Amino acid sequence: MRRDSRLSGVLHVLLHMAEQPGPSTSDTLARAMNTNPVVIRRLMAGLRDRGYVQSEKGHGGGWTIACDLSAVTLRDIYEALGRPELLAIGNRTDEPGCLVEQAVNAALGQTFDEAEMLLLRRFGEISLAMLSADFHARLSKRGGSIALETDHAA
């Protein structure tokens, strides 16, 4: 099962937008991510509905960040994406009549719940500003540019 990379992708886009002075078009962002503009719009739709980003049509239009990076966590972004499934494995049946399966579900289900809660808790502890700060730390350590296009060679 190919892993869902929407959260990873949209965070990447957001941090790039944060480095841009003006709006970024879906097309520019898509080229940088080696994907399609429509994919970018799909990712951003949920964030726009929640007011984390803004979109403008026409000349000079595109996407702009519309929130305080330190006030938005990865969990907020995750929920804006529609809370995609976190775990790749699960119980075979939700409410089985079989007592054996109930025992299996109880043990596995509790473990699954713990793992999901851990993920959500960690997401809630990381703000976009922290990611941005980490990026800038890496940048000054390397001493490179922040040009969106050139950095995407690999």
Place this chain on the structure above:
Amino acid sequence: MRRDSRLSGVLHVLLHMAEQPGPSTSDTLARAMNTNPVVIRRLMAGLRDRGYVQSEKGHGGGWTIACDLSAVTLRDIYEALGRPELLAIGNRTDEPGCLVEQAVNAALGQTFDEAEMLLLRRFGEISLAMLSADFHARLSKRGGSIALETDHAA
């Protein structure tokens, strides 16, 4: 994405086998699980290779448990299944040249690793015997039978 239920399924099968005096055929197990005998054989193949179960052909053949239930954990079973993916989400790119994506990957990757380790640790703490004990506790509380067929109405 439909969740992978192989671990759930194979545990269900194992606990039913543990209640059976003799061998259980793939066909019988498949009917109880509302699935196909081939699916059962696929699930069991990895466990057979590790010696957790045994298979016999011909009349009176089928699957038998060949291990001490208290010595085998859910983690052992998970590994016998080939260590399927645990998380449904992941990073977009494994080793990105882009520093922004590196920062995103670092934060997400650490969180993902924690969640995976939590799952594996918990799996390692639960033995098949514990699941079986939980089943028997549920059984005596309900006072029903352990007939494999009748319990699978729902």
Place this chain on the structure above:
DNA sequence: TCTCATGAAACTTCATATGTTGCGAGATGG
């Protein structure tokens, strides 16, 4: 020998993230 059972390979089905195309609507600049 006939029947029962597993073993293995090759398919089909299904769900879903991802990629793509096309058209409409709104905004900007000439």
Place this chain on the structure above:
DNA sequence: CCATCTCGCAACATATGAAGTTTCATGAGA
């Protein structure tokens, strides 16, 4: 007003992998 740029949305194509199915071969027991 018109051309161009941009997003919004719907519809379709692609790829992956679990689950389900079919078929044949193999070995064991009656």
